[in-house]
Amino acid sequence: MMAEATTTTAKGTPKRKGPGYRFNWVGRIGLAIILFWAIVAVVGPWLAPHPPGEIVDWDYFGPVTKDFWMGTDYLGRDIFSRILMGARYTVGIALAAVTLACTLGVILGMVAAVAGGWFDMILSRLLDAFNGIPSLLFGLVVVAAVGSSIPVLILTLTAIYMPGSYRFARALAVNVNTMDFVTVARARGESTPYLILREIFPNILGPVLADLGLRFVFIVLVLSGLSFLGLGVQPPNADWGALVRENIEGLSIGAPAVIFPSIAIASLTISVNMFIDNLPTKIRDRSE
């Protein structure tokens, strides 16, 4: 099965689906849910039946009705509309931040592993020191200094999660770096970019993707934490985490307002991990 699947350029991204890059059905479900939320994030505002900030129901924590498909929140705003609008923030900010954080962290980690010496030492100590700053405190300072906007939020979250990704990738790359095939490439006179991208990266891709899935979930949680402090997405808009927090009192009276945002968060984070855990074997684990 492996033999027929192999192509001369045995490289691939999760997007590419040759005969050797087939997903199993769990992975496909994960991918479908991620795509669904991505589409919602783009077209959400046009789908929403009510403006997200408008108080449409004079009762608070209203039940599921014909007009309000997912009930109303603590101010009587339509939850369905707010979730559709929130998708834009949660999915967009978290995906952008996790992509940036992991790309940056993995590249720096591999460079540090290959270069070694003072570059590795200075960068590692610097990022370790940075890791020591509590993430919410860091967010607080940044937002207080430059104000809250979406690019600022993305960069803040990237900065918070990059050092962890760097540490992880560096540890993996150090192991691969000592293998003979890297020594062979080095003895051939290859440059550092080649060593990193062609020799090391394909061999650490599997664990790095698993790490990316985990980091995505953390970013969704920190984003909602920032919103709770009033530093994240600004009212009347809200990300999903904020929707859960602002409606948490409704739980005791059985309001659907808190259930549906939770389901949205769960469906997104679980599907991201389902997708990554079920990537084609060829990408996930090269050793097989």
Added chain:
Amino acid sequence: MTNPLVSVRDLRIGATTDAGRKVEIIKGVSFDIAPGEIVALIGESGSGKTTIALSLMGHTRTGCRIDGGRIRLGTSEITAMSERARARVRGTEVSYVPQSAAAAFNPSKRIMDQVIEIAAIHELMPRAEAEKKAVELFRALALPEAETIGQRYPHQVSGGQLQRLSAAMALIGDPKLVIFDEPTTALDVTTQIEVLRAFKSVMQRGGMAGVYVSHDLAVVAQIADRIIVLKGGEIQEVGGAEQILHAPQHPYTKQLLAAFEPVPHQPIAQPEQAAKPKPVLEVFDLCAGYGPLRDGVPFAKILKNVNFKLERGRNLGVIGESGSGKSTLARAIAGILSAYRGAVMVDGKELKPDLQNRSKDDLRRMQMVFQLADTALNPAHSIGAILARPLTFYEGLRGKAREARVIELLDMVHLPAALRHRLPGELSGGQKQRVNLARALAASPELILCDEITSALDTVVAAAILELLKELQRELGLSYMFISHDLSTVEAICDDVLVMYKGEVVEALPAARMSTEATHPYSRLLISSVPQLDTGWLAGLEQDPELVAQFANR
């Protein structure tokens, strides 16, 4: 004939692969072992020799199971027993000496506690008595300071001593059968002799039966009464040690023996050239080491003033035991490890000590092939991509021309062109090593540094690789620097030999007259320690004990 101690009838062992496919590993094997007899299981990797040996304890490796057949040991029917009953038999009736003693000992417990563990688990005797018995065994195994060696930790004794201690561990419960699983494969030749002698004498004295698993016919010849030749999970030939060595019947046994016969190397005829060419490689006073530099000298100095010259078209062998600095020498020449003193000249041109400062052409001329074929190939790249890279890198080849050259390279190392679509994980060990060679050839080098390239391969496969090297040399006019701990390999391919000991070249001499003309005591010791295909070799071997004490790392 007396009743055999062990009888194995129609043994079948199967396994389920990760893909869910069922494979048969052992296909109906039957043999007997008489009391006090040592039987050797010999064959290449994958022949099922260790699987059979382990099954005598009723044990199979994860994923394998005994599918059929019977194994009887003494009065106990191993195959019919419950796991609990088998556990009672292990250590008392049958015991096991593993290949790597270093991995078999717990590094955080004293040796004595581990040696008498079997006696404690099976409650065979009180502790004091067990310790007394262990000391007796240490003496019988010719271990130094038998009284106190048990108080040390495993890292405080040498590899050869540890292997003998693991034999003591196996023998403490007075088993009827001892299984030796390649116990000397990881040891140096000079150490191997002592360990083999100790095993042989203790087995003879105890009158125990043994199963000796090995791939090395010469080692087996010293210790076994009978030899079973295995291939692909089936018995090819069974016979007395003398008969197998001198009158083999089966073609496979003949092939195994033929791979052992040293083929004297014929240096290729040099076309007379008007101007005498400069030596392809010349090394002056080379010093290299590891660790942080202090005053330009590294913390651990390995190579000390190495000098040699390698003429074009000739082959240089470097021999020595582990830790002699052979591989460090190759790495320093290749520039992977930067030498801190001395000079490396290729074709009369001095090379910079480190990789960064060497030109692309300098790097291209000299290629290195590593011992472990599988870690030297990137598992994520196809064979085609691996071979194509040096072509692009050094010559700028692309597209069709590159593809054609890749196919040509595969053909040079006798591999089918279709192999270029496969990943390294789908190749056998010998095929991988051929790909490694092909990658080195892709750079059109003048010199190839071979670092123990046949050590991890089976005898027959290794012999084929050596043949290939010779053929390539004839066609391409290459020179090899061939590093090995195996003297017969070096004899088969090299013109000249350097003997290394503790980072120094102690002797340089022509390979053909290595065994007769070596004068340095260490070279003599090393050469005389190589096992011969002769059952009486070990018994008749005499070595100067002073020499042994001075040089052998026992």
